[in-house]
Amino acid sequence: MARVTYLEAIHQAQKEEMARDKSVFIMGEDVRCNVFGTTTGFVDQFGEERVRDTPISENGFIGAAGGAAMVGMRPIVDATISSFLFPAMDQICSIIAKSRYIYGGQARLPLVIRSCLFYGNSNAAQHSDRPYSMFMNMPGLKIIAPSNASDMKGLLKAAIRSDDPVLSFEDSTCWMAKGEVSDDVDHVIPLGKGDIKREGSDLTIIGVAGGVNVALNAAKKLAEEGISAEVIDPRTLVPLDRELILQSVRKTGRAICVDPAHMTCSAASEIAATIVEHAFDALRGPVVRVTTPDTHLPFSPHIEKPLYPSVERIVDAARRIIGAERAVPA
Amino acid sequence: MARVTYLEAIHQAQKEEMARDKSVFIMGEDVRCNVFGTTTGFVDQFGEERVRDTPISENGFIGAAGGAAMVGMRPIVDATISSFLFPAMDQICSIIAKSRYIYGGQARLPLVIRSCLFYGNSNAAQHSDRPYSMFMNMPGLKIIAPSNASDMKGLLKAAIRSDDPVLSFEDSTCWMAKGEVSDDVDHVIPLGKGDIKREGSDLTIIGVAGGVNVALNAAKKLAEEGISAEVIDPRTLVPLDRELILQSVRKTGRAICVDPAHMTCSAASEIAATIVEHAFDALRGPVVRVTTPDTHLPFSPHIEKPLYPSVERIVDAARRIIGAERAVPA
Amino acid sequence: MTTTGENDPRLEKYRRMQRIRQFEAKAEAIHAAGEIPGALHTYAGMEASGVGACIALRDDDYMVGTHRSHGHPIAKGAKLRPLMAELLGKVTGICKGKGGSMHLSDFSMGSLGETSIVGSGGPVAAGAALGAKLQGLDRVALCFFGDGASSEGAIHEGMNLAAVWSLPAIFVCENNRFGMSTPTDKAVAGANVADRAHGYGIPGVIVDGQDVDAVEAAVREAVDRARAGKGPTLIETKTYRYGDHAVNMGRELTPRGPEHDDWVARDPITIYRKRLVEAGVADADLDAIDSAIADEVADALQFARDSDYPVFAEAFDHVFVDRLPIPADVSAHA
């Protein structure tokens, strides 16, 4: 155990898995120079063959990861920023997600596509996407979206060991946050298992990616007001641990979904839909989504920052659904 | 007024708007030879300059539509099958959806990207996508998904006249269905206005694209059992006529969302989330989604067909939510 | 070499071309009779391209193909039964009935997919070549793509990646003069697709796609280069498809010019048969092959017809390594 950052957790997970399994290699734009600090020392330790700088051609090298995986390798692709997945959408959706199925199980695609959610720092609309829900609508892709260092390491290791293709969405608002992280080489968190980040009884807040940390801060604030909020972190978006979410909502009767992505067809929408479909009887009030509204992200920080989910908005929503219920005549 | 097919409605809308406005032109793979019958006679009437066969390079020609629109043209792109939008995802999401915003309103992108939802006919997973919800998560794109000939014509005309980029998802299960269609050159249905396709009082069924017709058949069946179902067709997915949906659910207290797309993060999920967020007090039972499960579409018709929403599944869902409610102790 | 024994490699080329031709003739017939669902993109006329290329590969070399998927697997040596069963949507099909006509891909023969998204095989082939290289194997990966596909970014990106990393890849553009209804010169800039090679600093070779020996020779040279670590080659086979873009499109899509008849006259199988006979192969031996293949095709069809359709649970298998559960509301009506 040691306190390390989320970025360092990524570094450790990759390093340990590459040391453990020769078929794991990493490629991406400028991975050798290690822009974000997740491949420190890799060229020295693993050599240039296994640490590959790619041409700027996301569809090409992400598709190549698919091809390499089909012949027995376990590629990790560092696609840097999630916005750069759009040029690769075809290889991801048409080849990587579908090849195992179309060919009746003949293909196996063990690979990981990493990219960060690069929002909140004046990078403007073309660099600030949080597009995980688009991929959630495409069967055949597993998706992780960790919110702290320990989960990041454990889930990334699980992703690298998985025989299915996995997209790893790494929230840059979590990059520098430190947490206790196991140094057990088999610290692996199974894909599909959510986590109760804080227990509570009045209200369930389900957070997605960095939204979990905002939710935790809101829960603290709510506690001061005597409202006990449970915070659930699904951690993997596919498979989604619907049971854990439903259990919590069945207990609290109320839910808020916090997601830094745009509202419409978001992970938050999916979670809300799941709740009203499968835990309706337990519901004591509306399920509220606290997301980024359906506008683009502007450069100017003065108008960018207020667009994301905030403690204030969550607290307001909590007050609203608890108050509304109290106001309703019996 | 004349009874024409959905395909003929597309043909008419394009033809009338091209005749009306010289800045409208059409391009796409093999549009001159008119594969699906939506450009019959166009080369003769409008000439080869305005009816352009493109190279097979969706990102290239869809992006070119963006460039042409920025300089004052009003392109219609026929991208044939929705699955072929994936290779163009970058130009759609990074350029077409965002340019007006990023450049502070300097750009205007009046263009239409048409593609059909080509499912249910043994075309296998790479040709059977219904990916509209992915684009619903991306601000800056308007989206139509008509379910009958009259809506198709009126909405496509609105799309062509719109100064915003519009994606038109044309459900191939509706292609041959005939309906009364106005021949008024100004038969334009405003984007963002949903339609009540059938009135009812016990239950609201919201259908998406071809799902509307399945919903209408289910409503007939339910009527035989004494259940009165209202069928709502949002027709445009962005902007989504949330108010019309909510009004209906506030009246009936129950909702089923029918969507031929995969369940997770679908338009159905968005509609369900909207309902539980904004009409919770009216709800008398769970909001149920009848969608295609999160598996791919197989070639073999024997296992493909049962995957889509069906009258039986909707009727079952209706019985379940009405029955469940009756079963719940008061 | 004038031996006409069973293992004469020349006969194998003939055999594979014939096998493709007869397999497809049968498929077209039963498609017309309604026995095959979906579309059918035939390869007739292009057999020398596929067979010449694949015969230059080892069994353990990789190959990626296209929507026009019937020819490549047979060219690479695949057995007919699972292919025919796939066309009929049967569980014994090579893809268990989940791929169909556009996806006849036999992984046991080194195939990594016949992908129906035009151009999408480029990156996959580059990746397979990279995988072979990283594993220290001397395998190569061959990518078939069409003239139309050459316009796709995926092909460009795959070739650039393979070239800059000197990967053992061979890009074979089967230029059959059309993409659907569009003549190549209306969609593909430049005189030849092979001219693109210059921009990547790799060899670009043009070859007569109706001549199986010429295709084989060109691909062999590319394979040798690739195995020797000298990087990829782009080969353009100038060929022609005899059928329309696909069977069952409602009407003829591809416009036929006066050159159509010349191409029909230059049938790759006729050309090769003539060459064999001139080289001393007995007509009777070739006839025997033809009829043996007719038997193979009949057997494959019988096998396909006798096979079962997949059970519904199969629709939920192979999305992931672990089979998905069937939602109760769906299974109730399946």
Next chain:
Amino acid sequence: MTTTGENDPRLEKYRRMQRIRQFEAKAEAIHAAGEIPGALHTYAGMEASGVGACIALRDDDYMVGTHRSHGHPIAKGAKLRPLMAELLGKVTGICKGKGGSMHLSDFSMGSLGETSIVGSGGPVAAGAALGAKLQGLDRVALCFFGDGASSEGAIHEGMNLAAVWSLPAIFVCENNRFGMSTPTDKAVAGANVADRAHGYGIPGVIVDGQDVDAVEAAVREAVDRARAGKGPTLIETKTYRYGDHAVNMGRELTPRGPEHDDWVARDPITIYRKRLVEAGVADADLDAIDSAIADEVADALQFARDSDYPVFAEAFDHVFVDRLPIPADVSAHA
């Protein structure tokens, strides 16, 4: 021509290069002081490439640029105030504070965007050229892209489209020897990006990117071709960026080889100034330009500083033509 009057076109080239250099020097300084949010990708060293290309265009010609967006608009003739205000995120910025450093695009000067998705300008430029052609205007569209961008499918597709349709487009690859930390030869196959032209059957031209006259001459020829309906040209300007990939990356990303000093010695502004002086332009006149530009830059900065930040509602404008409503729960805390 030895006139040194205000309108001497030679002086205009000098002026624009100086303007870029000084604008950016100021931007770097205030970025270091924390006055500019986000990253800053400087163009210093590449001024001759941008100015030489743009000076060959008319005001009503179109242009698409990249994330390295400071040079192109100034080269095309844009005023500095809205550009500087944009860097500071002010509502008077050319993009109303919504684009920032990677998107300094002045549509009034024919710009159609400086796009930060590498390679994505290719299709846009092809489309603008198509639009001009369909409107019967003799405008051309010029696309700047980097050496790194040449690997993207979007550039390939844009060039193929422009070539096959003979569109009035000019593709200018500004090869500054690196994409971020990656040397061009490690990412871009082939000896020169310009060699790709051959594959599209269009002219491919290599030009000294430090020589504004040489770039201008090459682009003029391409513009003439384009206006005459003869289709696109690919031009590669061999150039170099003096700064790191971007300011504020934490540490130096781009590895510098021994050739670095040679490139610094071949400063495009120094070279051109020397040429002007040799041709008889008075040093004093050039000094006067330098100091007039210093005033312009100071004025632009003052303007930017004096300007307001956008109000929150601005975040909801320009998603569509009609402004979106602000959700109540968001506006409550903005």
